[in-house]
Amino acid sequence: MPTCPDCNGQGETFRFVDYRDGHGEHGYFPCDECGGTGQVSEERIKARAVGKQLRDWRVHTLHMSLRDVAPRFGLTAVELSHMEHGRIPIPDVLWEAAGFGER
Numbered sequence: 001m002p003t004c005p006d007c008n009g010q011g012e013t014f015r016f017v018d019y020r021d022g023h024g025e026h027g028y029f030p031c032d033e034c035g036g037t038g039q040v041s042e043e044r045i046k047a048r049a050v051g052k053q054l055r056d057w058r059v060h061t062l063h064m065s066l067r068d069v070a071p072r073f074g075l076t077a078v079e080l081s082h083m084e085h086g087r088i089p090i091p092d093v094l095w096e097a098a099g100f101g102e103r
């Protein structure tokens, strides 16, 4: 399996964790992408690449924010953000608008 691109196979990343109670801390925490295994599936690598393409299209071609683009496709900004991170599938209408061609 491919090495996790977020933690470089380490299984943890150094970051700030916000406990949402007015506290938080910097430290090493299990990697969100691979869940601490240091490895991700080929599918995840592909989904991340497509998500990045989607983001590049929005930022560099449309020059628009998540909030501006999302409603045009019946999405929320949060949903569109998840798509750009490859976490949920991209609907056909958006796929075609971005000029991605055949699935």
Ligand SMILES: [Zn+2]
Pocket: 004, 005, 006, 007, 008, 009, 010, 011, 012, 031, 032, 033, 034, 035, 036, 037, 038, 039
């Ligand atoms: Zn990882």
